[in-house]
Amino acid sequence: MSKKICLLTDRLSSGGAEKMVGNLSISLAKKNYDVTIVSMRDDIKYDYKGNLYNFGEVKAKNSRLKSLIKFKNYFETQNFDVILDHRVRMHWFKEFMFSNFVFKNNLVVYCVHHFKLSLYFPCSSIPFLSKRTLVKNRVFVSVSKEVRDQVKKKLNFDSQIIYNYPIFKNEEVKINNLGFDYIIAVGRLEKIKQFDVLINSYSASKLSKANIKLLIFGEGSQRYHLESLIKEKNLESSIILKGFHSNVNPFIKQAKALVMTSESEGFPMVLIEALSLKTPVVSFDCKSGPNEIIQNEVNGILVKNQDALAMTNALNKLLDNEFYKSLKAHLENNNLLFTEEKILNQWVELLDAHIA
Known part of the structure; x- marks a missing residue:
């Protein structure tokens, strides 16, 4: 039985x-x-x-x-x-x-x-x-x-x-061509996820001027606050709140990187999903999980915990073509851990x- x-x-x-x-x-x-x-x-x-x-x-x-x-x-x-x-x-x-x-x-x-x-x-x-x-x-x-x-x-x-x-179905990871480059963030729109920190770091970075947008997937109590912050930064054309999607895998797969700025975590599913889809990750070294998932400057960037300036610098580093190619090459050529x-x-x- x-x-x-x-x-x-x-x-x-x-x-x-x-x-x-x-x-x-x-x-x-x-x-x-x-x-x-x-x-x-x-x-x-x-x-x-x-x-x-x-x-x-x-x-x-x-x-x-x-x-x-x-x-x-x-x-x-x-x-x-x-x-x-x-x-x-x-x-x-x-x-x-x-x-x-x-x-x-x-x-x-x-x-x-x-x-x-x-x-x-x-x-x-x-x-x-x-x-x-x-x-x-x-x-x-x-x-x-x-x-x-x-x-x-x-x-x-x-x-x-x-x-x-992670578990993926073939139909869940088909490329979803949006016609522009972007980084992605996924999670509930709640304070602990600190999407406002991400928006501020993105605003201070060179990504917007390089025509790399920021897509944020999720819903929660912070939506109005984040919408207001995006308007305050005049970034309505560069930062898009996409709402909750039950399958974000095609968007993760096509992203230049997945970024996480949480205050704390456990063992973030979005990081291992991104790496499994061969997408580099950038994350605060928060408690806990990121430093057990990310090999710094090998499969992504592990950023000093809660250091917004360091996060901005990490986002800018994604524009270094040789460095970015090395991240992608590692993901393409190495076995998955999880x-x-x-x-x-x-x-x-x-x-x-x-x-x-």
């Missing part, structure tokens, strides 16, 4: 962690696991395989109490062998209820997708309280070395590192080690 795997996620849209859930469902289904995705929100845009329990739809039709009862009953009847919990887990009481009344008898793998531990461990500054939100039969997976070290340092939990990986096959084997080994 196939092992029953539950992938628990906030949604199947908009973020790298959520895309990783879709990818993992596809990979595990290929290995003949019985896969179910449970989405806490009715927001399903990424590809996936297996069954879907859209709890967002349930919440929309029922009271909070009735929804919780239905949620509990669902997990009691499904008898999952393991729950891979990829959600953001910020609210202590909610997670206390889940761990003590919904998932109490389950094996749960808690996945930590960000360096900022408070996103995944409510009351992380008080380990005793954080532990009350976790089931006893638990395993931890961290998406980077720095996240693993942070989990150990702050909470004294051991965790296994399993990196993110492949589905390599990383899926780690997931399979973890599952086999903990499921009877």
